[in-house]
Amino acid sequence: MSTPTMPPRSAHHAEARDSVPAPRGPAGVIRRHPLVAFFVLAYAASWLAWLPYVLSGDGLGVLNFRFPRLLGDSQIPGVLPGAYLGPLGSALVVSAITGGRDGLRRWRQRLFRLRVGGWYWYPIVLIGVPVLLVGGTMALPGAAASLRAPSLAVVAGYLPLLVVQVLTTGMAEEPGWRDFALPLIQRRHGASLGTLILGLVWGCWHLPLFFTSWSLGGTRPDTAHWWITVGTFLLMAVAISYLITWVFNHTRESLPVALLLHASNNTVASLVLPELFADTHESWMLTAGVIGYGTVAVILLIVTRGRLAYRGPRD
Secondary structure, eight states: OOOSOOOGGGSHHHHHHHHSOOOOTHHHHHHHSHHHHHHHHHHHHHHHHHHHHHHSTTTTOOSSOOOOOBTTBSHHHHHHHHHIIIIIHHHHHHHHHHHHHHHHHHHHHHHTOOOOSOTTHHHHHHHHHHHHHHHHHHTSTTTGGGBOOOOHHHHHHHHHHHHHHIIIIIHHHHIIIIIIIHHHHHHHHOHHHHHHHHHHHHHHHTGGGGGSTTOTTOSOTTSHHHHHHHHHHHHHHHHHHHHHHHHHHHTTSOHHHHHHHHHHHHHIIIIIHHHHBTTSOTTHHHHHHHHHHHHHHHHHHHHTTTOTTOOSOOO
């Protein structure tokens, strides 16, 4: 989510075309359409890898086996391999094809850009995400009456789980969606439209998982609750994408801060909210995200006039 303005030649694909001879065949198509190629490869790799999980007893039950449970859940062996192969693996492949060593270097620089022009961005993310999700939940009917103090186990487990989320979900997804795709899509479509497109693509990438135990709406699409859960999830994905873009642009395109925001969201949603609001339905976590992140997204779009701190390509 860039401040100094650099000439167009600084963009990923523009530099890549100058530094690497144009190949033919699939590699040539990828070089001409790096963003579309990344989306297609990310979907194909993840969805194929997730197919056994979807068909297993942890999903539709077509195949008579279940995935092993790690840390009390089957999602780590069932979901993570496909997540790593998809966004992370596709970003690596497309960066190598379109830019060679230089393309991989630019992608890697954002991946480890810890100096973000202000130390305060890290506490803003770490504190802001819980505030938005708790505030969004408080806006739901009956939520305030069920509010209670978190247990010591939740307080003690927050940072360890946050680290796990950074190394798993965060590292699997954000090097692709934000490190690779966001700079390209902002250059082509601008910050507001580009974020809308990327948020929808990112959200829809999760769709096969709604047929597994990962889904809060269950595995049956013939119920209204299932469709409502999918729709609410897509709205939340778009809403939080605007916040991630704004943070990414403000922090010199630092992936660690954007990744921390994503990981913080998952940690609060899975650990903190169920403890604070024990009597509310777990699917309310998605609605809380739509309310909290959506409110901030509207404010940011108005205040920044849709630019979300984007001032042109950099690197």
